[in-house]
Amino acid sequence: MRETIFRLIVAALGFLLATGCEETVATKYGILYDDYQPADADVADDDQTDLSDEEKDEKDISDINDEEVDQDMFAADDAAVPDDDVAGDTGFFPVEAIWYQDISQAPKDAESDTVIANLAANGGWGNGDTFQIDFSIEVLYADGTTLRREFFPTDEFYSPDCDQALVPVPDGGVLEGEEGYRCLSDGDCHLIVLEQDEKKLYEMWRADIQEDVFFGGCMAVWDLTRLYGPSGRGDQCTSADAAGYPIAPLLFTADEVVSGEIAHAIRFILPNQRIRNGVYVHPATHSTNATAGGVGTIPYGARLRLKSTFNVDALPSEGAKVVARALQKYGMFLADGGQIALTGRSDRTTTAKWDGLLDPHDLSSLKVTDFEMVEGGDRIPYTGDCIRIP
Numbered sequence: 001m002r003e004t005i006f007r008l009i010v011a012a013l014g015f016l017l018a019t020g021c022e023e024t025v026a027t028k029y030g031i032l033y034d035d036y037q038p039a040d041a042d043v044a045d046d047d048q049t050d051l052s053d054e055e056k057d058e059k060d061i062s063d064i065n066d067e068e069v070d071q072d073m074f075a076a077d078d079a080a081v082p083d084d085d086v087a088g089d090t091g092f093f094p095v096e097a098i099w100y101q102d103i104s105q106a107p108k109d110a111e112s113d114t115v116i117a118n119l120a121a122n123g124g125w126g127n128g129d130t131f132q133i134d135f136s137i138e139v140l141y142a143d144g145t146t147l148r149r150e151f152f153p154t155d156e157f158y159s160p161d162c163d164q165a166l167v168p169v170p171d172g173g174v175l176e177g178e179e180g181y182r183c184l185s186d187g188d189c190h191l192i193v194l195e196q197d198e199k200k201l202y203e204m205w206r207a208d209i210q211e212d213v214f215f216g217g218c219m220a221v222w223d224l225t226r227l228y229g230p231s232g233r234g235d236q237c238t239s240a241d242a243a244g245y246p247i248a249p250l251l252f253t254a255d256e257v258v259s260g261e262i263a264h265a266i267r268f269i270l271p272n273q274r275i276r277n278g279v280y281v282h283p284a285t286h287s288t289n290a291t292a293g294g295v296g297t298i299p300y301g302a303r304l305r306l307k308s309t310f311n312v313d314a315l316p317s318e319g320a321k322v323v324a325r326a327l328q329k330y331g332m333f334l335a336d337g338g339q340i341a342l343t344g345r346s347d348r349t350t351t352a353k354w355d356g357l358l359d360p361h362d363l364s365s366l367k368v369t370d371f372e373m374v375e376g377g378d379r380i381p382y383t384g385d386c387i388r389i390p
Contacts, residue, residue, distance in 0.1 A: 092194075092201065092249040094227045098283050099249045099264045103305060103374050104329045112373040114296045119274055119368045122297070126271045126339035131366040133323075134340040135347070135354055136177045137190055139248050142168035144197040149214050156206045156217030161237045161286075161386045163221045167202055168195050169209070174348070181209035190240060191216075192248050199224040203240035203247055222246050230282035230377075237285050237386035241267075242336045243300045244285035250333060251345035252326065254352035257319045262326035265303065265333055272337040275300060281376035283333070286384075290337060298334060299379065304371040305331040315365070319358030324366070331374060 093099065109115070125131050148166035157164075169191075174180055176190040183189035183206065191207035201224055206217030220239035222228075238244050250267035275291040276299040284301025291300075306327035315321050323342075332342070342363065347353045 092224055092246075093222075094225070096227055097249070098230075099333075100330070101265075102329055103265075103303065103331050104308065106305075107375045109302075109373040109375045111296065111376075115298045115302070115373050116368055116371065118293075118297050119270075122274050122293075123271075124368045125341045126269075127341070129367075130361070131342065131363050132340050133342045133344050133358070133360045133363065135344045135360065137247065137251055137343060138174050138176055138192060138346045138348055139251065140170045140173040140191075140193045141349065142170050142193050142195045146170055146195070149209075151204075151207075151214040151216035151219075154206065154215050154217050158218055158238060158386075160388050161234075161239070162218040164219070165202075165221055167191070167204065167214070167216070167219070168193050169214075175207055181207070183208035190247065192240075194248065201246060201248055205240040220246070231389060232283060232285045234386055234388040235285050235380065236383055237388060238288075239286070242286060242288050243280070243334065245283050245333070245335065247335070248345075250335065251343055252323065253345045253350050254347045254354050254357055255350045257322045257358055258352040260322055262322060263330070264326070265330040266323070266326060267335045267343040268304070268332040268341050269336045269338040269343070270298065270334060270341070271339060274298065275334070275337060278382050279379045280382055281379060286386075287382040288337070289384075298373070299376070300334055302334045302376055303331045303374040304334070305374050306366070307370055307372060310366075310370050315362065317358060317362045320362035323358070323363060327371075 123129055146168040149169045150166055151164075153162075153164060169181070170193065173191075173193075175183060176192075177185055177187045178189060181191075189206050189208060191202070191204040193202040195202065201222040202219065203222070204216050204219040208215040218238060218240055220233060222233075232245055233239065239246065241247050247267060250265055252262045252264075252266055256262045272288075272290045273292045274297060275287075276293040276295075276297040277289075277291040278287070279299045280287045281299050281301040284299070287300045304327075306324060308328055310324065310328070312321050312324045312328070315324055335343075344354070344358075
């Protein structure tokens, strides 16, 4: 009851804002989900949901006004790309983007053996050291005719990291792990929308649409015609994923698997205790204080590659072999904290379906020792002081 009353108050505030209250800026509304229960223990280990109130406050009051940012240093970091040069097989970023790079012959990171040994010693993958696939994240499609909606930022919206903009909300869509637009499970509740006319990708963490009231956590709006550099939307900045990069381009689909090729890197996650604290590597631009790994553990942004010596033909399905070959050629990026290691996309909007194609446990024979870390470059100290790139 208390939460319902509070949400009504927030809605009333939104009405006042929309009817002319000047110079009123809201970055946090303190919306809590105390009445919800996690769907399972895996959800509770998510990196961003593990932030304490103090850490959230620190993120929200980050002030970049006193920072002297040399815009010239970003000139070589980003590059404009013609609208028609978007990766055709994925519908997302330009083909030169890091997600589509063949790293099968890339040098191994100097810390690779240590990182893999520490990961194995600390329990390997989450979920009882089982390399399992999560198919719960949805990608919705919109165009210029799709209704745009304003959202009320919750205390899981961080400034200046996150974007506040009107969001295209397709009719009949769903959030990650839900049957509609209500976040009832208290999970990540990602809302991901590909706006095809604008060539923009809207990704929101902890969305919750209750009829006429739309609450949202951190949202990142990605320009799909832009070749983002190693610093993405800005160093020390988060996105709808803890590592700060986009989600949708790293999700493999049933249609890709049926075609016989996944031509991009894949998203993976690990328990917070196994992720290095206080450090990340590009293309990650962010870490969290929920991480607890020490020196020699895996940092956010790490790209793991399945060893070329792994016997792909021994896997139990053709679908699993397609995924494994992608892991050998394009690898996988550490993106968030949790228990179910590998992330595929829901088949709700794809022609092919996962049933009979790929089982969540078809890759369970893969151990962390079957992987190596690709050269990650400089280790960047994590401060949380986001400096957005225009």
